[in-house]
Amino acid sequence: MAQISLTFPDNSVREFDAGVSTLAVAKSIASSLAKKAVAGELNGTMVDIEQPLNQDGNFKIFTTDDVEGLQVLRNTAAFVLGAAIKKLHADVHFGEHQANDDGFYLDTDRAAGQIAISELPEIKKAMQKIISANQPIERQLVDKTELLETFKDDPYQESLVKAIDSVQIAVYQLGDYISFGDRALLKTMAPLKHFELLSVAGAYWQGKSSNPMLQRIYGTAFFKAADLEADLKRRAEIKERDHRTIGRDLDIFFVDPEVGAGLPYWMPNGATVRRVIERYIIDKEVANGYQHVYTPVLANLNLYKTSGHWAHYREDMFPPMDMGDGEFLELRPMNCPSHIQIYNHHNRSYRELPVRIAELGMMHRYEKSGALSGLQRVREMTLNDGHTFLAPDQIKEEFKSVLKMMMEVYDDFNITDYTFRLSYRDPANTEKYFDDDEMWNNAQSMLKSAMDDLGLDYYEAEGEAAFYGPKLDVQTKTALGGEETMSTIQLDFMMPEKFDLVYTGADGQEHRPVMMHRGIVGTMERFIAYLMEMYKGAFPTWLAPTQVEIIPVNLDLHSDYAKDIQKQMAAKGLRVKLDLRNEKMGYKIREAQTQKIPYTLVVGDQELADQTVSVRRYGEKDAADEPLKEFIESTEADVANYSRV
Ligand code: ATP
């Protein structure tokens, strides 16, 4: 019999009869390994545990302990999900499926209306039935032409088959459910015990917004019950923090894809939070020597040709508007060229430097529709932007002072979980990064030495720099476990060249300034999404849309006192709401809590007589009486000090 030789990860080589299975190989090593083995990998291709091996090559065995093992389990779960849906609804077409670190999904398209979340329990039951029947999933190799014939009435599967570049395709079958593609599935369904169907969401066929919308069904699966339990707990926590849920529940914002994907509408509550932050940051910057300006979101396309955006950043830009008279207008993707106009509008002397221009600048970026997410990634955004024009010998000092301001801001918002990332160019990528070794090396080492001077920890990321220069990014963690850039300080030696920026030096000669781009809180959109997640919607008093809600015990007897309190507090700039609806008091108090209002005041006979209020803080069960005057003063102090309550 022909022999094959398998090379194991430890480089040992062993001979087997051709046609041996992964399971048999595992058994020959140890019976404990065979028990845990779920699939193999030969020369980079996953193989089922009983699939015959007919080639020499590098070989691995995956077990229930490996991420690849988990992938096999989840692929099997996605397969069983498809089989269960097929049993329940013969009219469903299937799109793509995937198993990944986060679980698995399967795209479905039902003619009679998409599968709803309320149907998941029934589908899960059908899956469990299939699993306990434990019939083997049959695997065979089928000719591509034959498979095309099988799927001739199924446009999604047909086009997936067409895209495969091989004569024979591995097909898995259970009853009349057929699924194909390179992946390994479990031989027996017994290990598929701990799984859950999680959610449904619309997903465009193959991710293109011009294609039909299918319904994606998400689930997850684990080998151990405890792992599933921990994962579900983590998901519940994420859901509680998800800014899109909070944004809806607290009426902060909405995005309506019918009106414009990635173009958020700020409801009064969200607008209030945003206005408070905008005022805060403008005041902070003005106090730090910035001059705030307003510049247009539209400019002649030539501006972005000169800046280099059109050459290097075009795919993130909206297409130009052809005005029909030879003029092309462009929605700006960045504010830098606008601030350059401001700098250039006057002759500048070395005595003025650094010139710090700042703006809450609205910009538009054509983000991919699949990447859009609530306020976190949008297509219209307002950046807390600033550009400093300075002499080369001022870079280090300025960099340090921006960092200092940044950390003060973080402290006011109680943001503590962040890391620094120094981003360099990738020297090999000359298409993205303009070619000037000396400038890159200089600028990169300058930032590095400033960070070292300040004794701050950072990591270095090659290939993450902007096309015009290196940068320092401040990375924060999102509730969903991702990492995102909040603040950024970027050095730029290129744009001053392109726009021929100059200042008159002490020597009376013209010199080239350096430009520093910086954002402290980033875009209003992403920053507020972040804050919603960090605070779980319970904004500290200074940011809360409504800071105080007043509930009269008896509408007839106590409304006037409540109105009087509102008037006094509003006069101090506090945001106070009265609840004069004809509802039970307990109901109103509970509602104020779900709206996460920092203070709920209840006023009745006693409070009116004593000129006090009964104060309940958000999240606390008990209320306490306080003299009205004291309450107003302490709330004002909370706001003034950016208190964390
Ligand atoms: P990303 O890598 O997230 O796309 P970027 O590196 O392109 O961001 P910059 O050009 O440095 O971002 O933009 C400045 C700031 O704008 C970022 O720090 C980020 O906070 C924010 N930002 C960028 N793109 C978006 C977006 N699509 N929606 C909301 N905020 C954004």
Ligand code: ZN
């Ligand atoms: Zn800029």
